[in-house]
Amino acid sequence: MYYELAASTWGPEEVEALHRVIDSNMFTMGENVRRFEQAFAAKFGVKHGVMVNSGSSANLVAVAALAYKREKPLQRSDEVIVPAISWSTTFYPFQQYGLKLRFLDVELDTLNMDVSKLEAALTPRTRAVAVVSILGNPAALDVVRAFCDKHDLIMFEDNCESMGATLNGKPTGTYGDLNTFSLFFSHHISTMEGGMILTDNDELYQLCRAMRNHGWTRDQPADSMLFERSEDDFFEAYRFILPGYNVRPLELSGAVGVEQLKKLDGFTAVRRANGTYFTQRFAADPRFIIQRENGESSWFSFTFILNPNMKLDRKRVMQSLKAADIGYRIITGGNFLRHDVIKHFDYDCVGPIINANIAHDHGFFVGNHPFDLRDRIDTLYQVLDEATR
Incomplete structure (x- = not known):
């Protein structure tokens, strides 16, 4: 891939x-x-x-x-x-x-x-x-x-x-x-x-x-x-x-x-460099809500929420990513309350659950790795730009 x-x-x-x-x-x-x-x-x-x-x-x-x-x-x-x-x-x-x-x-x-x-x-x-x-x-x-x-x-x-x-x-x-x-x-x-x-x-x-x-x-x-x-x-x-x-x-x-532990610091530094480049490419684009870094992230992946106010088509985005041979998946399982297994839980919600549903319905992520991804991030931007025009 x-x-x-x-x-x-x-x-x-x-x-x-x-x-x-x-x-x-x-x-x-x-x-x-x-x-x-x-x-x-x-x-x-x-x-x-x-x-x-x-x-x-x-x-x-x-x-x-x-x-x-x-x-x-x-x-x-x-x-x-x-x-x-x-x-x-x-x-x-x-x-x-x-x-x-x-x-x-x-x-x-x-x-x-x-x-x-x-x-x-x-x-x-x-x-x-x-x-x-x-x-x-x-x-x-x-x-x-x-x-x-x-x-x-x-x-x-x-x-x-x-x-x-x-x-x-x-x-x-x-x-x-x-x-x-x-x-x-x-x-x-x-x-x-x-x-x-x-x-x-x-x-x-x-x-x-x-x-x-x-x-x-x-x-x-x-x-x-x-x-x-x-x-x-x-x-x-x-x-x-x-x-x-x-x-x-x-x-x-x-x-x-x-x-592996000996390599963690080096891996993290490269992931952060990729995260900086990713942020530079996507942060100013109103079509995409990306993670606001709190502290120093170790950038497991790059998340996207398609701006719900712009009525963008996530299915079209998924099709474009697949055609470009770019892997993607739901954000950490999405809103857990939306899964069938919740029927087995004793639970309640404190206030309305709004943002987790937006992430569930409009979000996805792509991978980050401990090697230079600038070329892939450039391609990703091109694919998403075209898919959300």
Whole structure:
């Protein structure tokens, strides 16, 4: 394809790392995963990292940990404030643990949660805010952090689309009590499949380690806060303390992650250069609403909303992009409230959901990559200019 949605970020270093693991004949979670966890946490200035097999699993394990912490665990019928636009597995774990979701609209220009509605969303049952930085663009994480601190709420930061972004000089994925990342093929760095949880909280860290690994004690430190060891080593080897999962990563993924993490800064710099050029080409054109950068985006992709006041034909645009061999897709799944699965949720909306519907009906995105895309962006402009005349 001339201009793909996603492209490989691997080089010979990642292939060599795979061969080292294969030669070792040790494939299940071990030393390479541990090294990657430590390097990832250090990179972002957070105390603990827990690697799992996907960003979706990172969200699941993190929510599960919140349901089993000693003080004020999440309980069924508790409420969590969420944005109307995000990937499905931002929302699923909260539903699966019995929480009610309160949806807020998004800002049309940033595509992130409209934090001006946070106070209106607060009820006596509110326990958490799940905030998402959409497609590389930092949400108002500082505002959400202050709101959560003021009201003694959990801040759950889903940073699966925005690794490498910063707000006020602080990396996204470090503002929350629990922070999640995706390491999928199309994301900023890739371990094939993979995810990461970051936290500074010792108890949540230990809970996440137990929940990813059958809920047993084998993955716990000697001074675990979760249980007291007995002297029966035979039993302790297979002692289960939590209703956990098996979402462990492979050593192959951990080894690749160590190499990919070394390249993140370089990848991000090139993505930002592409973002600057993209903005120069499209920002002044009234036909297109593009993301207004909040802080420093890591530019996962380039989003468009066709100006609804100009009655432009998105189907014609899609046909033109397809003919030009340019990949495209809906913005992060669009408005989640528009999907069939919502019938399985306990939820309500705080005020009208307007902008998420506009993005759903008039929006799309194309890819960004860690290599020079100026020629493709020029072609993209030509195609969209012709398709929207």
